[in-house]
Amino acid sequence: MxxxxxxxxxxxxxxxxxxxxxxxxxxxxxxxxxxxxxxxxxxxxxxxxxxxxxxxxxxxxxxxxxxxxREPSSYGYARASYELNLGCNYDCPFCYLGKKEFEGLDWEGRETLLGVMRDAGVVWLQLTGGEPLIDPLFRETYGRAYELGMMLQISSNGSRLHDERNLNLLTQYRPYRITVSVYGATEETYDRTTRRRGTWRQFRRGLAAAREAGLPLRLNVVVVDDNAHELDQMKALADELEAEHFVYSNISPTIHGGPEALSSQSDEHLRARKPFTGCNAGITHFHADPFGLASICKVGRDEQIDLVAEGVEGLAQLPPIADKLMLRTGGCSGCALQDKCGTCRPLAKRYQEANAPLVSYCQHGRR
Incomplete structure (x- = not known):
């Protein structure tokens, strides 16, 4: 290799x-x-x-x-994210995916999709889920992406990092980052937040195995009502592991615009967003769901391209889709605060579909 x-x-x-x-x-x-x-x-x-x-x-x-x-690509997509599967071994009520079902491409479809990503120029690839490490084809998918010359990041809950098969793969073919979400700093809080008994022990076992193997860890501290009282302890856990960490405290609706996740929001930790100044979603990066359907990002899924059926040529449709999805239409038409808006239009649309209170995503709610 x-x-x-x-x-x-x-x-x-x-x-x-x-x-x-x-x-x-x-x-x-x-x-x-x-x-x-x-x-x-x-x-x-x-x-x-x-x-x-x-x-x-x-x-x-x-x-x-x-x-x-790596060969040049005329498409110019440098980054992508790929949801291997929406299935998860946790049942967090605040998950932005909503209903978590084990569905997706077979191996032939995955090989085709990864080849499309390679031909599109993708260098940095995030493998996510659901929980990617419990996907039955995770190791094959990871190995193929590595063979194609992609720099790999894994987003995980960490509960399967200690699995010997996963650990052997990741130490032999190393990712540049493993991002692990943190849902509590004690067994009682963690298991309550994930709504699964035993998840705390699996999480700690996974972190210990990854640290011993020298794998590059980053922690995402997820703050909700059930664990907000342990925020300082969760950050201390990152310090203990000598791992970079970020705090995420604003809960989003599901990708379908469902409101069920929003009830987990810790109002005390709701933060004003930085003004949205645009991004390159659909231009230099894209997202693929478990069925190989490409969208401009994880949030803006209103229009998707079947990359397995259409091949790399299908990506030519994404830039005009991105332009259309970023327009301030619907509930944001004519807003006087557009120049200072802290929320991208696709995300604002999800909040509006969920009938979320303005304070959770819009400056008008805080005036």
Missing amino acids: YEVIATPFLEDFLVMRPGKSGGFKIPFHRYQELRDTAGDRPCPEWLAAATRKAWGVELSGRSADAVLV
Whole structure:
């Protein structure tokens, strides 16, 4: 298996190492040299010196054994997220997915979808769910994405990180990040928040195994009514693990516009959003659901493209969909505060469909 990846990335050319979040830029002529010399020729000395300096890695032998050279793509999608399955072993009432069913593509469909992502130029791929580590095809999907030269992030509840099969895979083919959600700092609170007995012990066991294996962890501290009293302890857990952490305290409606998740909101921890200034959803990144249906992002799913049926060419439909979904229409038409709005239009639409109080997403509710 390769040691480093050389790839186009938007307007640049990068060399990256799996399991590391950083990399370094190279000029086009260096990238072209790697494309031209891939195969039985020795690894170029300039690349060997650069990787030695960046990661302490010694590249030797054939270029084909050391470097995976990604081909350019005319589509320009650098990032994607992929929900392997909506099924989960937790039953959190605040989950934005709503009903969590075990459905999705078979292996043939997944291979096709990952090939489309590769052809679209996707370098950074987030594997999520549901809970991806309980998906029956997780290891095959992860391994194939790795073989195709994608830098992988996993979003998980951590409860299956200690599974020997998962741990062996992730230590051999390392992700650049594993993001683990935190739902409490004690067994009583954690199990109550997830509505599953034993989840705290599985969570702690998974974190311990990942830390011992040296896997790169980031913690998302999720604050709801049931665990808000343990916020400081949850942040202390991140410090204990020497892991970067972020606090998420604003609960969203489900992807279907359902209001059921909103009842978990801790009003005390509801925060004003930073003004939304636009994003590149549908332009340089996209989301794929368990059936291979692509949307501009995880929230804006109103129009989707079947990538398994249409192939990479289907992605040409996403930019105009993105433009349309970002327009301030419906309940936001004519709003005098649009220039200072803290909520993207697709997310605001979900709140409006859920009949959420304005204070949860709109500046008008706080005036």
